Every structure is written in structure tokens, then in C-alpha cells.
Amino acid sequence: MELFSNLALGFATAASPENLLFCLIGVLLGTLIGVLPGIGATATIAMLLPITFQLEPVSSLIMLAGIYYGAQYGGSTTAILINMPGESSSAVTAIDGYQMARKGRAGAALSIAALGSFFAGTVSTFLVALFAIPLTGIALKFGAAEYFSLMIVGLVSSVALAHGSVVKALAMVSLGLLLGLVGTDIYTGTPRFTLGIREYADGLNFVAVAVGVFGIAEILRNLEGEKTRSVLVQKVSGLWPTRDDFRRMAAPVLRGTAIGSALGILPGGGAILAAFASYTVEKRVSDKPEEFGHGAIAGVAGPESANNAGAQTSFIPLLTLGIPANPVMALMVGAMIIQGIVPGPNVASEQPALFWGIIASMWIGNLMLVVLNLPLIGLWVKLLTIPYYVLFPIIMAFCSIGVYSVNSNVYDLYAVAFFGLAGYLLVKLRCEPAPLLLGFVLGPLLEENLRRAMILSRGDPTTFITRPISATLLLIALAVLVIVFLPSVKAKREEVFQEED
Amino acid sequence: MKTLAFDSTNAICGAVFLILGGFFTYQSLTLDLGTALRMGPGYFPLLLALILMLLGIVVLVQSVRVSGEPLGPIALRGMAFILPAPVFFGLTVRGLGFVPALFFTALIAAFASSRMKPTMALMLAAAITLFSVAVFSYALGLPFQRFGPWVRF
Amino acid sequence: MRRLHLTRRRALAAGLSLAATLALGSPVLAEGFPDRQITMVVPFAAGGSTDVVARIVAQKMSDDLGQQVIVQNVAGAGGNLGADNVARAEPDGYTILMGTVATHALNPLILKSTPYDAEKDFAPISLLVVVPNVLIVNPELPVKTVAELVALLKAEPGKYSYASSGNGTPLHLSGELFKSMAGVEMEHIPYKGAGPALNDVIGNQVPIMFDNLPSSSGHIKTGTLRGLAVTTKERAPSFPEMPTVGESVPGYETYTWNALFAPAGTPPEVVARLNDAANKALADPAVAERMTEFSATIVGSTPEELAAHVKAEIAKWTPVVRDAKIQLD
Incomplete structure (x- = not known):
């Protein structure tokens, strides 16, 4: 059996004392930077690139991969504790995770996130090992038309993210899409909505927008009723999930893993969509959809599993084609080149120890993360008992450093302040930031692929329904639309009388 | 607020959507629209901006039918100190350098809460700065100048 | 204070360098430079080919200069943001740019307005590689x-x-x-x-x-x-x-190149020191091996050769850009 010999080779490589050490350093660093709000994996890996010059290629890539998925774990921690998502995928975790924390269930939310992620990581690692090569073929069938249709599915699903008014959620998605278009139009080079500021020519920075509309808006909200409370959470009940929690997280974790593994393979936006898609599905299938947005366990377990599964399978295009799915992967390509490895389809055959070693190390790294993070949960939860007037300056300082470290662009910092204000106003107007953020991520992809598909089809719009994968996706979007809207018409009428909240 | 026959929050919200939609519509119209088959840079945003305005109108119209919760207290002090903090960091990180810029950023943010005492704020800012320099500048090696040209003699 | 201090130091250094050149017939390396870390600005995202070239070269230059040469990615506007940052930086040799055919030949031709002048705002250091x-x-x-x-x-x-x-x-x-x-x-x-x-x-x-x-x-x-x-x-x-x-298409030739630039007004002896470090880095066998695997050809040059190269590249691309009617805002 070739797979077993390959996996044996992989584990033999990854389990050497040296590589275990670098894997540990990687996940520790990743967790650290993930927990510090605003600091992303991209900046850290960029800093560490020169160090990898001296290491063995396998060791350096194992370490960089560890930072990447370690940061995913850590990012969820801040999303749950202080509503500060560091990566796009943990924006979804923040919705229900932070609500759980506010109800004193931060410990349970963190454990659920960690356990769900570990399960998803394990399954998807084996998927990578088994199907990396055939799955690549599917990803390559995705052209502009297919991506456009996929984005439509994502947008339609986003309406389900909202727990308030559907109209407002749609408006927030539209606003997010528009904000996502800020920057240079790639087809003509025309700057759009940049107000003449050259620093925004490449668009608004995701971290700046996310930190602003989620984190800073939440800080401001906490500063409102100063007289009444001084800590974020008054009582913390039970660090660990109860038996009932476990029962309720099992199915969402399974579904999240499946969704994340499937969408993670698609380069460019697949992994981002996974967490959002999982949330939509969970809310749809739940028998208590009203709990979502107020601390639903499935709203943490599903997206967290999807996000981690997607993070693992997004290595597939990198490993099999040498094509980076996101900026972190681009850095890993850079690291390979510095090491003299030309990334491409030949890596698996020419460097089997490297290829399978990285895959095996992903599972080992996930195991390390769960072992590291479960005992830390008690400590994280204690953080919540720090008076918030001490916590907020710390958060602001780290945010500033983190946002600046992405591109050394001071205008990103001004964007943080602007979106903090905007996010706060929107919260006051009872609008939710999650659909805005999804729109922001999807906006450029949607337009880019729509226009590319139209150019490629030489202006024939039937391209979206004559290509089978695209047509299937559009049908799914239609189905979601019907399911989401039918019951919501009824809910809407009730809402008119009861109002949101 | 309950005496008013409409939901003031949603009325403001609808108006905000309308204004934002208007802004993007105006900006899109200054761009080349192209055709549906060969879209210009303004085509897609114009479409979205019009949808946003339409939704703004819907929210506005709906707000007349019910009375809702008022806006509630607004964190004016919080806004006055939290929002300028990252702006200050941006303005000074190149000139003053990482260490002083961060110290003052933390200090400004510290005053967002009325519970913060000046000595406590100074100590907190110093502690944050020390920790950050150790972690980001030395351990992670982020490429920031610790002291910038304005303070280097 | 600082201005004065700088100009005085620069004048002194320039005088010394002139004297030394006259006496020895070869440029003397800047005394005391560098005494702190040097920032090499890469005007593109980390992980790309320009970034990789920068990191490989920066590593070796650090060894020679005795100070850390750190790479900072300032990506945006097709390389213009990073290039502009360096053009406006203190001309002391502590901020240098990893320029490319895009920042120093194409962008100024394609864009209606470029914030910097590719020739006048930079002091060329050395051509590095051609890809x-x-x-x-x-x-x-x-x-x-x-x-x-x-x-x-x-x-x-x-x-x-x-x-x-x-x-x-x-x-x-x-x-x-x-x-x-x-x-x-x-x-x-x-x-x-x-x-x-x-x-x-x-x-x-x-x-x-x-x-x-x-x-x-x-x-x-x-x-x-x-x-x-x-x-x-x-x-x-x-x-x-x-x-x-x-x-098949006689006369067709394009390639991408990478070169180091300092802001205009950087003292010539500082430029000479950086040029020396860059060329030593290129001569290192390990660097050569990496670049070959990477399909990049090591070139290296004097500052004057790089200045001439930039001029030639602009002259070469001007008709191409005009004929293709590529004009961006």
C-alpha cells in the first residue's frame, strides 16, 4: 500500500527530535501571535523567512506551517474572549463565541473550539494525504464562472448570518461589497473610492476593517455604561463543556469538517467561505435557530471545525501545484525557493520526505495545539476578570502594532480608527458587522470573476449556466434562497411587532 | 422616545444607508461604466450602490410603522480617546520611532475610561511598551526603528 | 540641529573621500557606516520573486556590513508606495530600495503621475540580477x-x-x-x-x-x-x-531585473560601501547557487552602470508603452 509507506515516511520525518522541536516552536509562536490581537501570521512568517535560510528545508516549512495553523487556533481565542477576530475565518467564531463568553461560558467556548479544530484537523490531514492529487484536478476545473457562482452561494448564505432584520443584513452585505471594491480596478487600473489617497490603491486592509468593526466597536460599547460594570464578565461558570455540550457539538463538528475540507481546496477565497458556510448550515438545520447570535454552541463548533479543516486542505494547491491559496502560502512558496526547492507538481515525487513530512507534521502540530491549549483555557478565562480599563489600552496598543506590521502602511491605522467609529455607529443602529465583513471579503472576488468570465465568454452571459459546475452552484444558491426566505417572511411579520433583540 | 410614532434608530439607519449609497453612486458615475458585456470600473459598484439606496429606503419606510428602542448612551469619552490612539501611532511611528509612539498610544487609550488614574495610566503604558518591545522588536524582530529621527540626536 | 549636523558630517565625509580618492586613486569606504541596522524596502508582498532576491542578498550583505540588513515589505500601487517611501527617506544609506523594472522603468511611463522621478530621486547602488x-x-x-x-x-x-x-x-x-x-x-x-x-x-x-x-x-x-x-x-x-x-520574432527581448537604490543625495562613499557589500554578496557561491536554481542571472554593477541601465530601460520601454496605449491613472 503506497499510502502507508508514504505516511510512514512522513511520520518518520516529522517525528525526528529536531522537527518535533521546530513544529513545537511553530505552534507556540503561532498561538502567541494569534492571541495578540491584530498580529497576523503573515507578518510573523515574513519576519522569520531569513531564519529559515539556515534550517533544513523540511524543518523550516514544518515550523512555518505550525505558525499558520497555530495562529488559527490563537485567533479564535481572541475572537471568543474580546470579539477581536485576527483572521477572516474567526470573524464567524466571534458571533456566538463572544456571546458565550459574555454569559460566562468562555471556557466552554474555547474548549469546543479547540476540540472541534483538532477533530477537523485530524480528518482533513488524512484527506490531504489520501486525495491531495486527485482533489487538485477538481480545483483546476474552477474557472471564473465557477468562482462567481460560488461567491453567489456565499452571499446568499450570508443573509442567514444575520439574527436581526434581513433587509439590514442585505444592506450590510452591499456596503461590505462596495468597501471591498475600494482600490485599483485590476482590469483598467482606475482607482476607485480611494478619495485620492494612494495608500488605499491596493484596497482597504482586511485586518484593519475587521479589528475596527468588531473589536473597537465592542470596546466602545463596553465604555458606554461605565458606571455599572468594571469587568467584561461578572461570573465565569464551568471551564469545561458539559456532557450536554458535547452531545450538541458532535454533529456540527462533523458537518463543519466536511464543508471546510471541501471548500479549503479552492484557491482564492475557498477557506474564507468555509466558516461562513458552516454557520449558515448550522443555523438552518438547528431546531433552535433563535439561539444563534446569542451564544449557540453549534455556532462555535461548526465554523471552528470548518475553518481549521479549510486551513489544512488549503495546503493542497500549495503542495501539489506550488500555487499559494493565500498570502501565508505565498510566503511558504518564498521559503521553499530560498531553500532551493522549486515549488510545483514535482515536489511530491522529487522530495517525498518533504511532502509527506509536512503532511504528517500537520497532524502532530494539531495534537500539540490541543494539548497546549486545553490547559491554557483557565488562564485565558482569567483574562476576562481583568478590569476592562486595563485591558483596553493593551488591546489598542497590540492592535496598532499588528495592523501596522502587515504592510507598514500608516493609512491602515487610520482605517482602524475610521472603521472603529463606523462599526460603533452601525452597532448603535442595530446593524450587524458579520455580513459586512463577508461582503468585504467577497466583493473584489465577485466582481473580478464576473468580469473575467464575461471577457472569456466574449460577452455571453449564458456561460454561467452552460458550464455544469457553475450551473450546479447557482442552483444551490437558488435553493438556499428559497429555504432562507420562506420561513423568514413569517419571522419578519413577528419581528415587526416584537422588534429585534 | 416611546411617544414618537416611529423607530428613530431605524430611521437614522435608513438615512445612513441612503447617504452612503448616494456617495458610492456619485463616485461610480464619475467612473467609466462600460456595458454589461464589457463592464467598466463603475458598472458593478453602481449596481451595488443603487441596491444599497433601495434597501435604505425600505428601512426608512419600515421605521414609520413601529416604535423601537432609543439609541441609548453613546460612549463619547471612549470615542475621544480610543479612536485617536491608532491614528497617533500612525502619525508618529516613523518619526518618534516604535518605543515612544507606542507608549503614548497606550497612554491615550488608557484615558478612555473615567476609572483610570493618571499614575496607573503611566505605569500601564510603560508596562505595555516594555512588553511589546521585548516581544515584537527583539523576539519577533519586526522591522521597526525603536527610536526615530525626531528623537535621535 | 539635526539638519546642520548631517550636512556638516556629509560635507566632511565628502571632503575626506575626495582627498582619499586623489591620494589612493580608489574610493574609500565610508567611515563608521553602518553603525545601526539598515532597512531594505521591498515594494512588493513578501514571498514573491523580488522579495526572495532581496532576502537572499540582504542576508549576505548583513554579514559583510556587520549590521543587520532587514527586509521590510511596503507593498502597494504596483511598487510605487515602497519606492516613494525610499525616495523621501533620509539620504543616509540606512533606507534602501530593492527596485525593479516596474518601479524604475515601467511605472513612470504607464502612470499618468508617478510620485517620484526614477532617475533624479534615487542614487543607484548596484544592479543585482536579471530574471x-x-x-x-x-x-x-x-x-x-x-x-x-x-x-x-x-x-x-x-x-x-x-x-x-x-x-x-x-x-x-x-x-x-x-x-x-x-x-x-x-x-x-x-x-x-x-x-x-x-x-x-x-x-x-x-x-x-x-x-x-x-x-x-x-x-x-x-x-x-x-x-x-x-x-x-x-x-x-x-x-x-x-x-x-x-x-522567431526578431528583436523581441524582455526581462525583469532587480537593483538596489538609495535616496538621491546619499553620500557617494556610503553608496560605494553598499555597492561593495552588494557585489560581495552576489559573488558568494551559496548565493550564486540559489540564484541559479531560481533561474536568475547574477549581474552586479557599479552605481554608474546602474544609472545608465535605468536610462536605457526607460528609453527601451517608452515606444512599447506608447504603441500598446497602456495608460493608467
């Missing part, structure tokens, strides 16, 4: 040579598209130059960077592309992509069998 581009097609496209591709494009004008890493990038211009010199029609499909473009060429969503040789060499070797020709005048040492585009 060939390559004309690649999906293996399902029934062509094996440049001549066959030209024949196919002429037989069905307007049917085929080519991908590039973005509007106004060196790869886009390589395609436009090819179109005008070979007299063929292809629709240009821009992407955000070479990665997604390459992905669509491998998936046969778009059949043709001009790419940097390093990023597609792995695919050419394994046959997931067919390399038709390199764009340099000479064949690439890493692919001796692959012809050049110029062999």
Missing part, C-alpha cells in the same frame, strides 16, 4: 513552438486570451510587445498576481501566459505547462533547450 520571462501555454493548446503559436493566433484572431499578473506589470507588457511585434491578436486577462494567473493556465481556463521563469520552471519541467520560449536575448542557462522568442 528571464517565459512564454508558456497549456499543453492542450496544439502548438509546440512560437511560430506555431503565431500561426494559430493569426488563423483565429480574437479567439485566444492570455493571462498576466496584472495591468501594467512587466508580464503584461511582455504580452503586449509580443502582440505588436508578431502582429497577432490576443485578449488580455489580468489577475491579482502571477499565482492565480498560473492556476488558470494550468487549469486551461486561459491557454497562454507570460510568466517569470522562476515561478513556472517547475511546471515546465514536469510538463503541466509547455514552455515555448524565454524572452531574453540569450537562452536561459537553466533551460538550454528552450529557444528564445527573439529566434
